[in-house]
Amino acid sequence: MTAPTSIKVRSLSKWFGSWRALQGVSVDIEGGACTVLCGPSGSGKSTFLRCLNGLEEWQTGEIEIGGIAVGDQPRALTRLRRDVGMVFQSFNLFPHLSVLDNVTLAPRRLLHRRRKDAEEQAMRLLQRVGVARQADKLPAGLSGGQKQRVAIARALAMEPKVLLFDEPTSALDPESVKEVLDVMIELAKGGTTMVVVTHEMGFARRVASRVLFMDKGRIVETAEPEAFFTCPCSERAKSFLADIGPP
Amino acid sequence: MIGPRQRRAKRVAFIQQALVLLAVGLLAVLIARNTVINLQARGLASGFDFLWQEAGFKIAFALIPVDATSTYGRVFVAGLLNSLLIAALGIIAATLLGFLLGIARVSPSPPLRFLTRGYVELVRNLPLLLHLLLWQAVILRSLPTVKDAIGLGGIAFLSNRGLYLPMPLLGNQANLLLSALGAAAVMAAIAWILHRRARSHGEAPPLLARGLSAGSLLLLVLVLIGLDWQVPQLSGFDYRGGLKLMPEFVSLIAALTLYNAAFIAEIVRAGIQSVDKGQREAAAALGLSSRQILRLVIVPPALRVIVPPIANQYTHIIKASSLATVVGFPDLVNVFLGTSLNQTGRAVEIVAMTAAVYLVLCAAVALATEAFNRRVALVER
Ligand SMILES: Nc1ncnc2c1ncn2[C@@H]1O[C@H](COP(=O)(O)OP(=O)(O)O)[C@@H](O)[C@H]1O
Ligand SMILES: [Mg+2]
Numbered sequence: 001m002t003a004p005t006s007i008k009v010r011s012l013s014k015w016f017g018s019w020r021a022l023q024g025v026s027v028d029i030e031g032g033a034c035t036v037l038c039g040p041s042g043s044g045k046s047t048f049l050r051c052l053n054g055l056e057e058w059q060t061g062e063i064e065i066g067g068i069a070v071g072d073q074p075r076a077l078t079r080l081r082r083d084v085g086m087v088f089q090s091f092n093l094f095p096h097l098s099v100l101d102n103v104t105l106a107p108r109r110l111l112h113r114r115r116k117d118a119e120e121q122a123m124r125l126l127q128r129v130g131v132a133r134q135a136d137k138l139p140a141g142l143s144g145g146q147k148q149r150v151a152i153a154r155a156l157a158m159e160p161k162v163l164l165f166d167e168p169t170s171a172l173d174p175e176s177v178k179e180v181l182d183v184m185i186e187l188a189k190g191g192t193t194m195v196v197v198t199h200e201m202g203f204a205r206r207v208a209s210r211v212l213f214m215d216k217g218r219i220v221e222t223a224e225p226e227a228f229f230t231c232p233c234s235e236r237a238k239s240f241l242a243d244i245g246p247p
Numbered sequence: 248m249i250g251p252r253q254r255r256a257k258r259v260a261f262i263q264q265a266l267v268l269l270a271v272g273l274l275a276v277l278i279a280r281n282t283v284i285n286l287q288a289r290g291l292a293s294g295f296d297f298l299w300q301e302a303g304f305k306i307a308f309a310l311i312p313v314d315a316t317s318t319y320g321r322v323f324v325a326g327l328l329n330s331l332l333i334a335a336l337g338i339i340a341a342t343l344l345g346f347l348l349g350i351a352r353v354s355p356s357p358p359l360r361f362l363t364r365g366y367v368e369l370v371r372n373l374p375l376l377l378h379l380l381l382w383q384a385v386i387l388r389s390l391p392t393v394k395d396a397i398g399l400g401g402i403a404f405l406s407n408r409g410l411y412l413p414m415p416l417l418g419n420q421a422n423l424l425l426s427a428l429g430a431a432a433v434m435a436a437i438a439w440i441l442h443r444r445a446r447s448h449g450e451a452p453p454l455l456a457r458g459l460s461a462g463s464l465l466l467l468v469l470v471l472i473g474l475d476w477q478v479p480q481l482s483g484f485d486y487r488g489g490l491k492l493m494p495e496f497v498s499l500i501a502a503l504t505l506y507n508a509a510f511i512a513e514i515v516r517a518g519i520q521s522v523d524k525g526q527r528e529a530a531a532a533l534g535l536s537s538r539q540i541l542r543l544v545i546v547p548p549a550l551r552v553i554v555p556p557i558a559n560q561y562t563h564i565i566k567a568s569s570l571a572t573v574v575g576f577p578d579l580v581n582v583f584l585g586t587s588l589n590q591t592g593r594a595v596e597i598v599a600m601t602a603a604v605y606l607v608l609c610a611a612v613a614l615a616t617e618a619f620n621r622r623v624a625l626v627e628r
Contacts (some may be wrong), residue, residue: 055531085532088529090521
């Protein structure tokens with residue numbers, strides 16, 4: 001087992017035109033642990049997360065993942081992204097590929113796995129997230145919860161050192177939310193570095209080692225989950241927690 | 248599952264279609280009978296026997312030998328082949344250019360996007376006829392005479408009489424050449440299979456595969472060099488030898504290609520943009536390169552959106568090939584619907600045959616599209 005991969009962010013600022021979405025964010029994200037990022041809508045959570053794997057370009061500041069700088073040089077960026085999996089709110093499965101092919105695409109093309117090996121690995125992952133029986137279906141034939149679990153299996157197939165989740169359960173019905181959270185709780189035990197944007201406070205309490213609270217493009221509070229939920233320091237966090245209700 | 252209701256609806260639909268078809272067929276027979284009776288009453292000949300009669304005129308460009316003693320049937324075939332040549336070249340060139348332009352339309356480079364957008368907006372908003380006449384004028388007016396032809400590497404020449412290209416003479420070497428080409432094709436096929444096998448096993452392709460691909464390439468080059476190339480030579484007032492493409496042909500292909508490429512570019516752009524941005528991001532997040540993303544994630548679903556309107560554009564190119572008549576290139580409409588009809592007066596037969604050609608060609612495109620749709624319909628979103 002290699003050392004877990006930590007993430008270092010220094011004075012990260014990002015403008016959309018004249019709108020400053022990130023206002024000099026600096027944070028250290030612990031390797032091998034689950035960090036939950038929460039905050040009101042429009043506070044810059046997605047933007048921050050998407051900067052971590054270079055999906056979003058930023059203007060000033062630095063990001064390092066496992067000691068490697070995230071830059072804009074395409075080759076280095078694609079190389080780095082292999083080790084940083086991402087799960088989106090809207091699943092983003094490839095609609096023209098079966099569930100199995102969705103999962104094997106990247107390992108076959110990027111790691112040059114033989115088809116048979118890639119499919120065996122994919123079946124193990126689909127088993128693990130509980131959708132092995134859907135392997136031959138197209139994404140259109142799945143429920144939301146199943147789609148998101150396939151998306152998680154797809155990200156896991158590259159055996160990433162870091163996993164980013166952007167509101168993975170926000171587009172799901174309550175039953176599916178539980179299916180997906182169960183998979184994520186399982187993952188968090190495995191020692192992968194996880195950064196999860198979510199409002200699922202139950203999840204944060206159970207598995208997060210730290211909670212980052214973001215507001216207006218800044219991280220305004222960093223705390224242990226228990227401390228954050230019982231007595232948040234900032235007024236913004238208090239009213240935010242009051243808005244989303246008790247966990 | 249098909250339930251009894253759907254089955255009944257299907258049967259009703261079938262009977263309706265059959266009735267409509269029957270009615271149309273009856274009407275056609277009535278009209279045909281009526282016409283024949285009328286023509287006979289006026290003493291005009293009818294029937295298709297003229298196809299075996301001597302036409303007595305020459306054709307400026309033909310893919311099969313045609314002279315003044317050729318029959319109308321042969322003239323029909325020559326015109327048909329010319330029309331097919333125009334349509335095929337127009338379709339291939341417009342597709343290639345259209346895809347390039349369409350991809351450039353959504354490229355990350357602003358100048359490239361700006362330029363291609365300007366091209367598309369300018370070109371597709373002018374009538375095709377204007378394009379054609381413009382190119383005709385450009386070629387006829389601004390290109391030099393044969394005497395001062397522009398040499399293209401000393402082997403091809405461009406003048407206001409047309410484009411002169413080198414052309415191999417396939418004489419007695421033909422068999423040797425064909426077997427060499429066949430051997431190269433077999434070698435390439437084996438190499439391809441070996442490459443694929445290696446790739447699906449995640450291994451480097453074997454040396455044999457590399458050797459075979461190199462060998463087939465070498466053979467191809469040798470064949471190309473070994474051909475008896477006829478380079479156009481200036482003799483008297485014109486170039487002899489090689490292939491002479493009439494200016495009418497060149498301007499027609501140029502106009503069809505440039506005009507239709509603008510439409511195809513828009514179709515391709517719309518297709519690419521129809522693919523959800525999220526899928527592109529998911530692929531990028533996995534570490535796929537932008538070329539892999541285009542090939543594996545964007546193009547396959549985009550094709551479902553692109554193919555039907557492109558097929559429509561193809562039928563447009565097929566029909567627009569008849570604009571050849573305007574610039575005087577001997578396509579089907581020019582030599583058959585034009586000259587042959589004038590000389591024989593067999594209006595009904597000739598119009599029907601000409602119309603049938605375009606109907607069949609466009610129906611073939613429609614059928615191919617439908618087959619494609621049926622295949623990709625399996626992967627509905
Ligand atoms: N592509 C974009 N163009 C312009 N503004 C954007 C874009 N993406 C996000 N923003 C703005 O940046 C801010 C942060 O957005 P986001 O990171 O999506 O917030 P969150 O995920 O916390 O809801 C919002 O005010 C949003 O309007
Ligand atoms: Mg968001």
